[in-house]
Amino acid sequence: MFCEVWAVAGLSPCDRSLVTIASLISLYRENELPFHMKKALESEVTKDEIIAVITQLLGLANSHDRAGYCPPAIR
Template sequence: MTHAPAPPKSPFSDIAPALGTYTDEVLFGDVWKRPGLSPRDRSLVTVASLVSGYRINEMPFHMKRALENGVTHDELIEAITHLAFYAGWPPASTAIGIARKVFEQADAEKKGH
């Protein structure tokens, strides 16, 4: 059984404490724990949204989280390939490069443990 990873403490709590609290308590505390979608499905939706919006800063964190939530490498690549036709080629090709790095890091972490 895959357990949802514990959300990290917001990296900007030191400079924006209210935003950090909203991120930790509301986004990862309430929104991600709603029963209507599994963490796996939420991860797929989130990654699709980030790819579509060309949100490259957030993609690595959420792609890694998607893997932790049970989304496979192949499923992430298939989602990105599908999005190329809806979000555009540049966002998809950029997302593939980010996915490659995330996969390499995840594989290295597996081998290290």
């Protein structure tokens, strides 16, 4: 299924990686972040783009328990 999902048309590899990173952070799936962050960088996503996504997520956090959450993989 993993390969099938990544092969679906409509998103560039960079966009797909950024959506995946945002989803994993939102779902607290920090054990999967290192793999997907490495793949994102290999797909030509920049470090600044990843930081922008993380910043956006932190700005959208609407509760105190999530506002300070920062997965170890992105520290």
